[in-house]
Amino acid sequence: MNNRNRVLTVNDLQTTFFTDSGEIPAVDHIDFHLHDGEILGIVGESGCGKSVTSLSIMGLIPSPPGKIVGGEILYDSLNLTRLSEKEMRKIRGNEIAMIFQEPMTSLNPLFTIGNQMIEAILIHEKGWSKKKAEERAIEILKLVGLPVQMD
Ligand SMILES: Nc1ncnc2c1ncn2[C@@H]1O[C@H](COP(=O)(O)OP(=O)(O)OP(=O)(O)O)[C@@H](O)[C@H]1O
Numbered sequence: 001m002n003n004r005n006r007v008l009t010v011n012d013l014q015t016t017f018f019t020d021s022g023e024i025p026a027v028d029h030i031d032f033h034l035h036d037g038e039i040l041g042i043v044g045e046s047g048c049g050k051s052v053t054s055l056s057i058m059g060l061i062p063s064p065p066g067k068i069v070g071g072e073i074l075y076d077s078l079n080l081t082r083l084s085e086k087e088m089r090k091i092r093g094n095e096i097a098m099i100f101q102e103p104m105t106s107l108n109p110l111f112t113i114g115n116q117m118i119e120a121i122l123i124h125e126k127g128w129s130k131k132k133a134e135e136r137a138i139e140i141l142k143l144v145g146l147p148v149q150m151d
């Protein structure tokens, strides 16, 4: 892996929730890094901070009560903890994505997967037609081995 580019570096990350019943150090000084093409699994008991680590990388820590209080998250040469919400929005869902634990909060069962993919593609690809977004959605579904049925 060492000859590959390092794409993500988490250095001494600390994410804390400031609640009425006190400060909860949900992520307490963690370090890891990822190279291009590498897969990293993070395991641990419930409540140990896996989701808060991922949400910190995505810039999705609910604030208040949460805050990244220390460390840095480097994506290539960008420090994600210093980006504005507008800058982060360009990266989120485009270059870094998260599959949330609760599918009902991410996907709407009233719409087809195709429509939801097209909506996300059109948000990121300015100037694309619906047709082009649809073709891309089909291409992505085929890429992951999901059969595509057109309506
Ligand atoms: N919005 C919040 N307000 C206060 N505390 C929170 C909040 N979100 C998470 N925490 C706390 O942060 C800690 C880490 O939670 P996290 O959800 O990251 O755990 P997890 O490792 O993903 O657990 P699981 O395996 O159950 O998904 C827990 O103590 C949790 O109670």
Ligand SMILES: [Mg+2]
Pocket (backbone or CB within 6 Å): 050, 051, 052, 101
């Ligand atoms: Mg979790």
